[in-house]
């Protein structure tokens with residue numbers, strides 16, 4: 001059966017290959033597994049809560065309407081918890097939209113969000129519908145979001161796919177095509193231009209790369225082999241994160257504590273500025289994750 005729904009999750013299987021499947025938890029609309037030919041591509045902590053008591057530590061948590069914690073006290077998102085409220089709300093399964101490639105949708109609106117949380121965004125005065133689309137193909141997973149302002153006033157928001165990739169060893173992992181991109185280093189609290197032709201990891205890493213041309217593809221590479229390609233659809237920014245040793249130890253649901261060696265987050269989003277959405281308007285963004293292929297070097301000079 002290509003699409004199977006249980007009380008808590010939806011499993012989509014590629015009709016031509018039963019070992020290729022994606023599992024989406026209704027809680028958070030979180031993709032918690034992407035098996036490609038039987039090989040898991042996403043990292044999920046062994047200590048992650050999958051029972052709806054806490055956002056999932058791993059997979060593809062969804063971030064809206066604020067990335068991180070808002071520092072500007074005058075902004076309507078200031079009272080919200082880190083990364084907003086959709087990663088900890090239960091989405092409605094809307095069904096399958098196409099049979100091949102198998103595609104499913106989930107929806108979320110204010111009525112499904114805990115009222116105490118909802119009130120923290122502009123006193124609960126914003127009305128919106130979010131539609132998450134998950135499409136599974138051979139060697140490829142696409143997740144797209146549509147945000148519609150169904151209220152009578154404009155609102156501003158961030159969006160981010162907080163994607164945790166499973167990798168053999170972070171110390172052998174490289175990410176390309178970020179050279180010459182502006183970034184904000186969340187650890188140094190400094191803005192600068194990335195000068196490394198290829199990113200490597202030796203310590204905690206937390207950078208927001210900003211306004212990256214949309215034709216740039218990030219490749220996660222190990223020993224000259226492309227593991228994953230990350231393409232962005234209408235999402236200009238990307239956060240790259242690895243918590244390394246101390247932060248993993250300090251994060252209760254991060255397990256095993258050596259798990260930082262086997263994960264890297266590459267998170268397509270729109271987080272260095274807000275998206276403005278007028279009443280009645282819609283906005284769309286997405287990420288396309290694909291496996292393997294050639295190394296593609298892209299600089300700012302083509």
Ligand SMILES: O=P(O)(O)OC[C@H]1O[C@@H](O)[C@H](O)[C@@H](O)[C@@H]1O
Pocket residue numbers: 082083162186206207239241267
């Ligand atoms: O612990 P959380 O809320 O899931 O956040 C995890 C990380 O998410 C990343 O996107 C941020 O850049 C990090 O600063 C943050 O630590």
